[in-house]
Amino acid sequence: MPHDHSHSHGNRPIEGRHSNRYDRMARLLMKPVYRKIAKDVAASAPQGATVLDVGTGPGILLRELSRLRPDLHLAGVDLAPDMVDHARRNLDDRIELHAADVAALPFEDDKFDLVVSTFSSHHWGDPEAGGAEIARVLREGGRLLNYDFPRAPFKALTDNPGLTSVRRTPFSRILKATRFEAAKQA
Numbered sequence: 001m002p003h004d005h006s007h008s009h010g011n012r013p014i015e016g017r018h019s020n021r022y023d024r025m026a027r028l029l030m031k032p033v034y035r036k037i038a039k040d041v042a043a044s045a046p047q048g049a050t051v052l053d054v055g056t057g058p059g060i061l062l063r064e065l066s067r068l069r070p071d072l073h074l075a076g077v078d079l080a081p082d083m084v085d086h087a088r089r090n091l092d093d094r095i096e097l098h099a100a101d102v103a104a105l106p107f108e109d110d111k112f113d114l115v116v117s118t119f120s121s122h123h124w125g126d127p128e129a130g131g132a133e134i135a136r137v138l139r140e141g142g143r144l145l146n147y148d149f150p151r152a153p154f155k156a157l158t159d160n161p162g163l164t165s166v167r168r169t170p171f172s173r174i175l176k177a178t179r180f181e182a183a184k185q186a
């Protein structure tokens with residue numbers, strides 16, 4: 001379960017025993033949270049949109065999204081190969097998954113209509129570089145939807161000419177999560 005740990009894992013990936021525990025918790029306990037986020041993302045996704053989940057972990061948001069919106073073309077990346085293995089087991093194989101850093105995304109320019117991320121950006125070692133990469137892979141007019149704790153580096157993500165902050169609003173009182181939305185200029 002995501003928790004706002006000021007002691008932090010830094011930008012180290014969650015691996016091994018910890019990734020097993022995270023996978024179990026995300027699948028069992030956090031379903032209502034991912035359902036709520038998936039509904040919110042689905043409301044912003046055009047028909048047949050391409051959507052990338054950055055720091056997807058065990059892929060539970062992608063699973064909820066694919067149930068809710070089978071028309072979407074979904075992809076996920078995570079820095080930890082272990083997490084990508086969990087995601088592969090949790091998801092059907094039409095969903096493209098890669099072990100990759102947000103600062104070096106393995107996709108061509110302008111590929112995605114939406115980039116989403118949940119409880120990951122506070123781990124990113126270089127959020128400025130992550131924001132620039134997200135801007136590169138978004139098409140013009142595409143959106144970033146990032147759900148994370150209030151101390152996440154939201155501002156750093158738009159510290160590049162490609163992404164403009166749109167709004168920042170409270171999302172979940174239980175998890176103390178913030179919803180941050182940014183757009184790639186048309």
Ligand SMILES: C[S@@+](CC[C@H](N)C(=O)[O-])C[C@H]1O[C@@H](n2cnc3c(N)ncnc32)[C@H](O)[C@@H]1O
Nearest residue numbers: 013014055056057078079080101102118120123
């Ligand atoms: C708390 S987990 C959240 C996982 C999932 N999004 C969720 O909500 O259950 C944070 C994830 O971010 C990943 N992560 C950390 N730094 C990253 C980076 N630089 N690029 C991509 N993923 C990263 C970690 O490996 C971990 O799986």
